[in-house]
Amino acid sequence: xxxxxxxxxxxxxxxxxxxxxxxxxxxxxxxxxxxxxxxxxxxxxxxxxxxxxxxxxxxxxxxxxxxxxxxxxxxxxxxxxxxxxxxxxxxxxxxxxxxxxxxxxxxxxxxxxxxxxxxxxxxxxxxxxxxxxxxxxxxxxxxxxxxxxxxxxxxxxxxxxxxxxxxxxxxxxxxxxxxxxxxxxxxxxxxxxxxxxxxxxxxxxxxxxxxxxxxxxxxxxxxxxxxxxxxxxxxxxxxxxxxxxxxxxxxxxxxxxxxxxxxxxxxxxxxxxxxxxxxxxxxxxxxxxxxxxxxxxxxxxxxxxxxxxxxxxxxxxxxxxxxxxxxxxxxxxxxxxxxxxxxxxxxxxxxxxxxxxxxxxxxxxxxxxxxxxxxxxxxxxxxxxxxxxxxxxxxxxxxxxxxxxxxxxxxx
Ligand code: GLV
Ligand code: MN
Ligand code: MN
Numbered sequence: 001x002x003x004x005x006x007x008x009x010x011x012x013x014x015x016x017x018x019x020x021x022x023x024x025x026x027x028x029x030x031x032x033x034x035x036x037x038x039x040x041x042x043x044x045x046x047x048x049x050x051x052x053x054x055x056x057x058x059x060x061x062x063x064x065x066x067x068x069x070x071x072x073x074x075x076x077x078x079x080x081x082x083x084x085x086x087x088x089x090x091x092x093x094x095x096x097x098x099x100x101x102x103x104x105x106x107x108x109x110x111x112x113x114x115x116x117x118x119x120x121x122x123x124x125x126x127x128x129x130x131x132x133x134x135x136x137x138x139x140x141x142x143x144x145x146x147x148x149x150x151x152x153x154x155x156x157x158x159x160x161x162x163x164x165x166x167x168x169x170x171x172x173x174x175x176x177x178x179x180x181x182x183x184x185x186x187x188x189x190x191x192x193x194x195x196x197x198x199x200x201x202x203x204x205x206x207x208x209x210x211x212x213x214x215x216x217x218x219x220x221x222x223x224x225x226x227x228x229x230x231x232x233x234x235x236x237x238x239x240x241x242x243x244x245x246x247x248x249x250x251x252x253x254x255x256x257x258x259x260x261x262x263x264x265x266x267x268x269x270x271x272x273x274x275x276x277x278x279x280x281x282x283x284x285x286x287x288x289x290x291x292x293x294x295x296x297x298x299x300x301x302x303x304x305x306x307x308x309x310x311x312x313x314x315x316x317x318x319x320x321x322x323x324x325x326x327x328x329x330x331x332x333x334x335x336x337x338x339x340x341x342x343x344x345x346x347x348x349x350x351x352x353x354x355x356x357x358x359x360x361x362x363x364x365x366x367x368x369x370x371x372x373x374x375x376x377x378x379x380x381x382x383x384x385x386x387x388x389x390x391x392x393x394x395x396x397x398x399x400x401x402x403x404x405x406x407x408x409x410x411x412x
Contacts, residue, residue: 001112001408003107003109003111003401003404004398005103005397010100010327010400013047013099013102014095014096015091015100017044017091019023019053020036020037020039020043022034026090026380026387026388027387028086028089028091030084031084031087031091031128031131032061032084033061033131033169037083040083041063041083043079044123048241049067051067051105051106051109051124052109057171057395058177059171059172059177060137060151060171060175061169061171062122062125062141062142062178063100063122064120065123066125067109067115067120069114069115069119069411070115070334071116072117072118074117075183075186076118076185077115077187077189077407077410078187078188078287078370079101079120079122079403080120080122080188080190080362081094081095081098081124081190081191082123082124082125082138082194083098084126084127084128084130085128086128086385086394089384089386089399089406090387090388090390092384093193093195093380093384096377096396097193098121100191100403101121102242104401104404105404105407107404107405113408115329115407117411121187122362123223123289124142129406130235131157131165131279133153133154133217133287134154134217134220134325134366135215137151137154137162139363139365139366140365141175141178141179141366142179142180142282142369143368144179144182144369145299145365148174151175153260160339171262179370180369182369182370184369184370185370186371187325187336187371187372187373188197188337188366188367188370189318189372189374189403189406189410190363190366190373191400191402192375193377193379193384194379195359195382195384196358196382197383198355198382199377201347203393204353205377206345206353206372206375206377206402207353207354207375207377208273208338208341208342208345208352208354208356208373209375209376210333210355210356211353211361212330212360212361212364213291213298213357213358213359214292214293214295215328215364216324217324218286218302218323218324219285219286219322220244220247220285220287220288220321221284221307221320221327222247222284222285222286222317223320223321224243224280224282224283224319225280226273226281226282228278228280235369237280238317238318239280239281239316240272240273240282240283242281242284242316244284246312247286247308248270250305250308251265252265255303255310258297258301262292262293262294262297262303262358262402263297264287264290265288265290265301265305267286268287268292269286270285270286270360287299290302290305291358291360293358294330300329302324303360328360330364331363331372333367333368333374334367336371336373336410337372337373338373340409341373341375341405343409344401345374345402347405348398348401350398350401350402362380362382375403377391377399378391378392
């Protein structure tokens, strides 16, 4: 079977998808269920339908596009990723797995291959935590890791509930129906840019992911006391931002002290109230991302950060409240998938290496309900979540070939 992706079409589709953005090119900002995200979803539905795939959207907006197999009662094989993009991102994160997955299916269709199992392309809702504070919203719900009751408690930064945002987007299904049975998929493969430098440094075009690091998120609210920036004397202040700054440094220290090569911690959000140059900050909110490939080390960093928050609160006489938004276990790839991927690389004579994913992906949750694995392709200088994110056409092409070949093996 000869698998020949239509690379020009795929690159054009990546470019079109990147144009649905709230930031000027080359930056891409596409927050879930924003008008740009809704327009991008409409564009996707158009090209998925044009490939003769049957479309279904569940109550949280996960989209399923099915190429029906000869034996549609068998558990299907699936691929997919996400199309939402963090603020000021690039055009490849997630989208390579969605549009590359579509091109893998189209290339198989053109090759004359007829699958025995159906093949699904999934577009997951809100892999990025930007709007609701929690990553992998769609795949979390598919796997049952986030219950409908807890999903209903989610609110965006403007106080809109998830349910209100879904209704506004025309999605009024029952969240209870989102969860998939553990027997629904025979296997799932996600194609993604590496978002790190290892493949490029080693000159290896494909990574087969064996494990995904364990992510956690903390939200820290600091309540101090505001006042006039000129009139309140320094000894009398309880400045919430200064406590936030000390906590951010403690976050860095927690990761550096644990340093294992895989321990990372980031304070990516700091909002200060009231936000006036001549007012002392009375409130601050931090969002902190903590990850490690080892669960014990990750939890050790969380404990160190909690202890630092408490100590800084006492020292500065401020109220510090900590919410644990998520603390997920790491995932292991399934041998069924890693073997299918290595067999595909060998058949295609594409060099590969096994590696760990330090970023999280929807695969972290799909691995709880189906044998799961990931294909990584290099990205320039390891850069991601930035407008200069770039994956070469050759690398994208190889990723799509490996994906198509593995989907064919699993679906036959
Ligand atoms: C996903 O985008 C992550 O933050 O790892
Ligand atoms: Mn991302
Ligand atoms: Mn991604």
